[in-house]
Amino acid sequence: MNSNRMIAQLRELRQRREDHARGVVAAHQAGVGEARHNVEAASQMLAEHLQRAIDEQNAAVSELANRVVKATELHMAQSRYEASLTRAGQIQAQGEAAALVQKQREAGLAEAQRRHVQSRKALLKLEKLADQVEKRLAPRRSAAAELLDEDGRLPHASHKQ
Template identity: 85%
Template sequence: MDNNQMIVQLRKLRQRREDHARGVVAVHQARVSEARQNVEAASQMLTEHLQRAIDEQNAAVSGLANRVVKATEFHMAQSRYEASITKAGQIQAQGEAAVLVQEQREVGLAEAQRRHVQSRKALLKLEKLADQIEKRAAPRHAAAAELLDDEGRLPHASQKQ
């Protein structure tokens, strides 16, 4: 295998690696986007839950105000409040887990982007090398073509004489 063929093969290999790295980055970007959506959804769910809990508590307190309250009614209102707080804690924990997942995926994306940049640099370096070799070889190819052209003319000149 001569140098030109080797460079062509290396160029193909580097191009495949760069394409693969680009694909990996795209997958990581999609996963980061999904994680961001999950964080946003958890945050919105927590906000909605807390607003419902506040509304329910306001309604419960309004229902208990200005009248005699039985202990069972008070305990039921307190149980609903505690259940609501527990549910809010669970939703908040889900949100925190989603944030951790998002951070991990962003780290993975950064690494994939770094690899993609490296493969792109390697491809560009190989392209520059190939261009340099072609520029250096151009005078030789021109000289070889000229010699072949001259050799092609010599037999015709001897046949005419």
């Protein structure tokens, strides 16, 4: 009985650990999904910004073409170009940071999945052990039941004699 209780407690503990590991994996999967979304959003934002910058530069060049241009107009166009280039660099840095976060979260997910597999294996091992103990105890229990049944009959038989 004591070993049965201990095995039941171990089984419950292993089950809790396995449930916790499953929850950790789910949380890491959500984090990886969010990180992937952030990388995609940064990539899309960069592509949109570059397209707008190209359109603005084309418009600025078309406006300045075929006429006499003042130096201030050239400086303003150059300033807009440099500002756009700086913004593109910032967006690209955000994308790179998001990709780094994604890689870190993927590594965390892999570790959580590894721990979950270990926990699951430990639970299965404990289940096999419990089954083996149960199989070993089955003949003992049936023998004990027979003895109790015989003991239950003996007092009635001795009263009749």
